[in-house]
Amino acid sequence: MKKYLLFLLALIGINASxxxxxxxxxxxxxxxxxxxxxxxxGYRMKDxxxxxxxxxxxxxxxxxxSRRLTExxxxxxxxxxxxxxxxxxxxxxxxRIGNINIAFVGKGAESYVPEETERIEIGRFIxxxxxxxxxPKVVPYNYQINYLSGLLRDQDLRAKYDLWLEFELFGVPxxxxxxxxxxxxxxxxxxGTLEFVTNQPAGATQGNVLVPIVMKKPEYIxxxxxxxxxxxxxxxxxxxxxxxxxxxxxxxxxxxxLITSNHGANDGGEEYNRRKHFVYVDGELIxxxxxxxxxxxxxxxxxxxxxFIYGYSAMTDREWQSFSNWCPGDVIDNRIISLGAYxxxxxxVMITVPDAKFVGKQGDIPVSxxxxxxxxxxxxxxxxxxxxxxxxxxxxxxxxxxxxxxEKDVVxxxxxxxxADMVHRQWNRNPIDVSSFSGVHVVCxxxxxxxxVSKKIML
Numbered sequence: 282m283k284k285y286l287l288f289l290l291a292l293i294g295i296n297a298s299x300x301x302x303x304x305x306x307x308x309x310x311x312x313x314x315x316x317x318x319x320x321x322x323g324y325r326m327k328d329x330x331x332x333x334x335x336x337x338x339x340x341x342x343x344x345x346x347s348r349r350l351t352e353x354x355x356x357x358x359x360x361x362x363x364x365x366x367x368x369x370x371x372x373x374x375x376x377r378i379g380n381i382n383i384a385f386v387g388k389g390a391e392s393y394v395p396e397e398t399e400r401i402e403i404g405r406f407i408x409x410x411x412x413x414x415x416x417p418k419v420v421p422y423n424y425q426i427n428y429l430s431g432l433l434r435d436q437d438l439r440a441k442y443d444l445w446l447e448f449e450l451f452g453v454p455x456x457x458x459x460x461x462x463x464x465x466x467x468x469x470x471x472x473g474t475l476e477f478v479t480n481q482p483a484g485a486t487q488g489n490v491l492v493p494i495v496m497k498k499p500e501y502i503x504x505x506x507x508x509x510x511x512x513x514x515x516x517x518x519x520x521x522x523x524x525x526x527x528x529x530x531x532x533x534x535x536x537x538x539l540i541t542s543n544h545g546a547n548d549g550g551e552e553y554n555r556r557k558h559f560v561y562v563d564g565e566l567i568x569x570x571x572x573x574x575x576x577x578x579x580x581x582x583x584x585x586x587x588x589f590i591y592g593y594s595a596m597t598d599r600e601w602q603s604f605s606n607w608c609p610g611d612v613i614d615n616r617i618i619s620l621g622a623y624x625x626x627x628x629x630v631m632i633t634v635p636d637a638k639f640v641g642k643q644g645d646i647p648v649s650x651x652x653x654x655x656x657x658x659x660x661x662x663x664x665x666x667x668x669x670x671x672x673x674x675x676x677x678x679x680x681x682x683x684x685x686x687x688e689k690d691v692v693x694x695x696x697x698x699x700x701a702d703m704v705h706r707q708w709n710r711n712p713i714d715v716s717s718f719s720g721v722h723v724v725c726x727x728x729x730x731x732x733x734v735s736k737k738i739m740l
Contacts (some may be wrong), residue, residue: 310357310479311365312354313475314446315474316474318338319472320344320450320470321343321344322468324501341395344449344499347393349443350444350445354477356482357482358477358479358482359479359482360431361430362427362430363424363477364426365421365476365478366404366423366474367419367475369473370413371471372470373453374412374456374457374460375410375456375588376410376590377408379471379473380405380649381402382400382447383400385441385445386444395447403426404422404424404426405613407607407609409585410585410587411585411586420610422611430483432489434486435487446475448473457470460586491653497648497649505647507644507645519633521634524632525628526627526628526629528623528628528654531624532623534620534621534659535623535655536618537617537653538618538651539568539615539649539650540613541648543572548641550640550644551606551638555572555605556634556637557569557695557725558570560631561632566701569723569733573602573607574607577610577611580611583610591609632648634646636703674726674736678738682712682715683713685724689732692729693708694709697722697724722739722740723737724736724738
């Protein structure tokens, strides 16, 4: 694991984006899975008004649906693969969390229990504040998931399991019942459509090694990652959680796919505070990131219901970066952590967010994570990378001081131990007195444009 000591942001592929107007080119082939399915009040649970519909959709509840992917649909997949999701406004005018999952179900089963079934999340999104009487009424989301195509076409996996595609979207209509014309006494919250977009069929694959590690819990269950519940943290008072997993076979190339989003809409809640997230694999720090977009303005048009997040006028990038962990109307990033060749055996991933507060013991960070390895070959290198080249930085030790050098404007400098405990913070690039520190530390530098670079330093 020594190679992970280099802490490279370039190892991360962020591969989710809003659908461009020209997303479907002439050589793209759509494979429709869901077509305008209606989601209802999530708190009605299994009391789904459409439970008797014979349309091939398994309705686990009012907010979680599933459809078995047919052999014809899976055979149609090519090496290029996008997932398009369209959410139409009904009678929920607030921002809600939605996600798309794959469930691996025993062959021939007509139903399954989600909590007892191996599943992976492949895409997460946040709905905008939508008034169904105003245009646009539909918000699109896109995920570029070429890396999943080979897994979905794996003949050994398909011989063992039926693959079910889950569409999960939890909403409630109570505010819209009073605030939106035509929504009185209604329980429908959203309509959802989903399709794969691919190119020419690529045929079967072999040699994929999949290990689901953790699957986020839905909103009404909670207790994902936080600092105040025993099942949600390794240590009460700290936002840190370790997940163990076993890789059954040594692989030639491997990656982790990680999805996190911060939630807690109370005063001072985690939704409104950008925090540094640290990810360790087998004890080595391999990823630091701060969630959030440069700006949420591109998604303003989908927020047709007046709300306190977007307000009444456009905001600057700096204003958005001061509080926005995610944008209503946008996807949550899939973070691809490249591992390279990887040994069989027991491993662990630790995620920590040391600055998280969870004021009033409210909110949490839903975490989904899975391991994907290839016995032969490598994953494609065309995933969009976030690299340190966008923010040139030098950190030099001069006696008892660290000197920070960069052409960009520095907002803050923080120093962390290798265990992600912050030992120093300052709001400028002045020399840092490190005479009382020893051993390996991580220096995180945040720039005025919202970008961040971290480097390991031996003190």
